Amino acid sequence: MNTIYASLLGLAGSFILGTIIAVFRITGSKPLNWFGTAYVEFFRNIPLLLVVFLFYLGLPSLGVTLNGFVSGTMGLAVYTSSFIAEAIRAGIMAVPPGQTEAARSSGLSYVQTMIHVILPQAIKLVIPPLSNQFINLVKNSSILSIVAGFDLMYYGDVIATDTFDTINTYLFVAMFYLILTLPLSYGSRVLERKLARHD
Amino acid sequence: MDFAGAYSADFLLFLMHGLVITLKIALISIVLSFTLGSLIGIIRYAKVPVLSPVLAVLVELLRNLPLLLIILFSRFALPDLGLRLGAEGAAIVALTVFEMAMISEVVRGGLNSIPKGQVEAARSSGLNSVQTLRYIVLPQGLRRMVPPLVSQFISLLKDTSLATAIALAELMHNAQIIIGHSYNYAIPVLLLCAVIYFTVNYLLSRLSRRLENKVV
Numbered sequence: 102m103n104t105i106y107a108s109l110l111g112l113a114g115s116f117i118l119g120t121i122i123a124v125f126r127i128t129g130s131k132p133l134n135w136f137g138t139a140y141v142e143f144f145r146n147i148p149l150l151l152v153v154f155l156f157y158l159g160l161p162s163l164g165v166t167l168n169g170f171v172s173g174t175m176g177l178a179v180y181t182s183s184f185i186a187e188a189i190r191a192g193i194m195a196v197p198p199g200q201t202e203a204a205r206s207s208g209l210s211y212v213q214t215m216i217h218v219i220l221p222q223a224i225k226l227v228i229p230p231l232s233n234q235f236i237n238l239v240k241n242s243s244i245l246s247i248v249a250g251f252d253l254m255y256y257g258d259v260i261a262t263d264t265f266d267t268i269n270t271y272l273f274v275a276m277f278y279l280i281l282t283l284p285l286s287y288g289s290r291v292l293e294r295k296l297a298r299h300d
Numbered sequence: 301m302d303f304a305g306a307y308s309a310d311f312l313l314f315l316m317h318g319l320v321i322t323l324k325i326a327l328i329s330i331v332l333s334f335t336l337g338s339l340i341g342i343i344r345y346a347k348v349p350v351l352s353p354v355l356a357v358l359v360e361l362l363r364n365l366p367l368l369l370i371i372l373f374s375r376f377a378l379p380d381l382g383l384r385l386g387a388e389g390a391a392i393v394a395l396t397v398f399e400m401a402m403i404s405e406v407v408r409g410g411l412n413s414i415p416k417g418q419v420e421a422a423r424s425s426g427l428n429s430v431q432t433l434r435y436i437v438l439p440q441g442l443r444r445m446v447p448p449l450v451s452q453f454i455s456l457l458k459d460t461s462l463a464t465a466i467a468l469a470e471l472m473h474n475a476q477i478i479i480g481h482s483y484n485y486a487i488p489v490l491l492l493c494a495v496i497y498f499t500v501n502y503l504l505s506r507l508s509r510r511l512e513n514k515v516v
Contacts, residue, residue, distance in 0.1 A: 142498075142502075143494070143498065146454065146458075146497060146498045146501040146502060146505075147458065147493075147494045147497045147498055147501075148458035148459070148460075148461035148462075148472065148497060149458070149461075150461040150462060150464065150472055151461065151472060151490060151493055151494055151497065154472070154475075154476070154479075154486075154490055155487075155490050155494075158476075158479050158483070158486040158490065159486045159487045159490050161483055161486070162301055162483045162484055162486050162487055163301075163487070236364070240364070240365065240366040240367070241366070242366075243366035243368040243369060244368060244462070246368070246465075247368075247464065247465055254366065254368060254369060254372075257369075258372065261372075261376065267373075267376045267377040267380055268377040268380050268381065271369065271372065271373045271376075271377050274369060275365055275369055275373075278364070278365055278366055278369065279361065279364055279365065282364040282365075283360075283364050286360075286363075286364055
C-alpha cells in the first residue's frame with residue numbers, strides 16, 4: 102500500500118532532515134543557525150502541495166524527472182522535516198542548561214554530553230509532538246493522489262469515477278484512513294500520559 | 301527556466317486573481333470555523349450532556365481524516381445526497397468542517413488550562429456558571445489560545461491549496477495552468493507562489509505576536 106510506504110519513508114526522511122536542521126539551529130554557529138531558521142520558516146509557511154509541485158513540476162525543467170510517488174514522498178519529507186526540526190529544537194532547549202554545564206565540567210565532550218545527558222531527556226519531550234506529526238504525515242500523504250502517486254486516495258478517486266458510487270467509495274476510503282490514524286492518535290495519547298507520569 | 305516569460309503581466313494578473321480567491325475562501329472559512337469551533341469547544345468544556353459526547357466523536361473522526369478526502373467528498377459525494385455545491389462552496393464547507401474540529405480542540409484546551417480553583421472561587425463568590433465562563437475563564441483562556449489559533453489559521457490558508465483538486469481557481473490552481481503552458485515557467489511561478497504564501501502567513505504570525513500582548 103503506497104500510502105503506508107510514503108508515510109514511513111516520509112517519516113524516516115523528515116526525521117533525519119529535521120534532526121540535522123535542529124542541530125544546525127542549536128550549535129551556535131551563525132551561518133548554520135541562519136540557514137536552519139530560514140529553512141524552517143520557509144517550509145512551515147508554504148503549502149505542502151507547493152513543495153510537492155516544486156519536486157514534481159519544478160525539477161523536470163532542471164533536467165531531473167521524478168515520478169509522482171517519489172516527488173510526493175520527497176515533498177512530504179522536506180515539508181514535515183521543518184515541523185520536526187522545531188519539535189526537536191524545543192525539546193533540546195527545554196533541558197536546563199545547568200545539565201550541559203555539569204556534564205561538560207565533569208569531563209564529557211560536547212558530543213558525549215548530547216548523547217548521554219541531553220538527548221535522552223529531550224526525547225521524552227519530543228515524542229508527543231513527533232507522533233502528532235506522524236499522524237499528519239499519514240493524512241498528508243493523500244496529496245500524492247494529486248500528482249498521481251498511486252496512494253489510497255488516488256485509487257479511491259479512480260473507483261469513485263468508475264463506479265459513480267462516490268459516497269460509498271469515499272466513506273470506504275475514510276474508513277481506511279481512520280484504521281491507520283485512530284490507533285496512532287490513541288497510542289500517542291497513551292504514550293504522552295505514560296511519559297508525563299514518569300516525570 | 302524562463303523568469304521573464306513567467307512574470308509577464310498577463311500571468312501575474314492571472315496569479316493575482318488566484319490569490320484573491322485563496323484569500324476570500326480562507327477568510328470565510330476562518331470566520332465560520334472559528335465561530336463553530338468555539339461553540340463546540342465551549343460545549344465540550346461545559347460537558348453538556350448528550351451533545352458533548354456526540355461532538356467528541358465527530359471531532360475525533362474529522363481530525364483523523366485527510367482534508368483532501370473531505371474536500372473531494374463535499375464536492376463529489378454531497379450532490380448525491382441532494383446538496384449541490386460549486387467548487388467554491390464545497391471548498392468552504394470542507395475547510396470549515398475540518399478546521400472547526402481542530403479549533404474546537406484548541407478552545408477546549410485553552411479553557412481547560414485555567415486552574416479549577418478559579419472556577420470554584422468564582423462560583424462560591426456567587427457568580428453563576430455562565431458568568432464564571434464569561435468573566436473568569438474566557439478572558440484568561442483566550443490569551444493562551446491566540447498562538448495555537450493563529451497557527452491553525454495559517455494551516456487553513458495553506459490548506460486552501462488543496463482545493464486545486466476540485467478545480468477551484470485559487471492560487472495553486474492558476475499556477476498549475478501557467479506551468480501547463482511551458483515547463484520553463486515551473487520554477488519561477490512556484491517560487492513566486494511560495495513568496496506570496498510566505499508573506500501572507502508571516503504577516504499573520506506577526507499579528508499573532510502583537511495580539512498576544514494585547515489580549516488581556
